[in-house]
Amino acid sequence: MRRAAFTETDIKRAVKAAKTAGQSIAGIDFPPQGGFRLLFGDPVVLKVQPIGGHNEWDDVLTAR
Numbered sequence: 001m002r003r004a005a006f007t008e009t010d011i012k013r014a015v016k017a018a019k020t021a022g023q024s025i026a027g028i029d030f031p032p033q034g035g036f037r038l039l040f041g042d043p044v045v046l047k048v049q050p051i052g053g054h055n056e057w058d059d060v061l062t063a064r
Contacts, residue, residue, distance in 0.1 A: 005034055014038055 015025055018038055026041035 006036060011036060 011028065018025055023040050024042055025038055026043050027039040029037040029039055031037065
């Protein structure tokens with residue numbers, strides 16, 4: 001495993017600069033080639049709701 005060419009401070013600095021410029025950060029991408037990219041846009045919030053309101057794992061886990 002090789003060491004990253006950037007630090008956590010580099011990422012924080014990039015995010016701060018983008019926010020100062022009025023950009024909204026949707027996420028950060030770490031491509032396999034190395035480095036990082038800021039993804040601009042509104043963050044995506046995922047909401048998962050079971051279909052029918054019942055999850056069969058609830059029955060398995062409470063049976064223990």
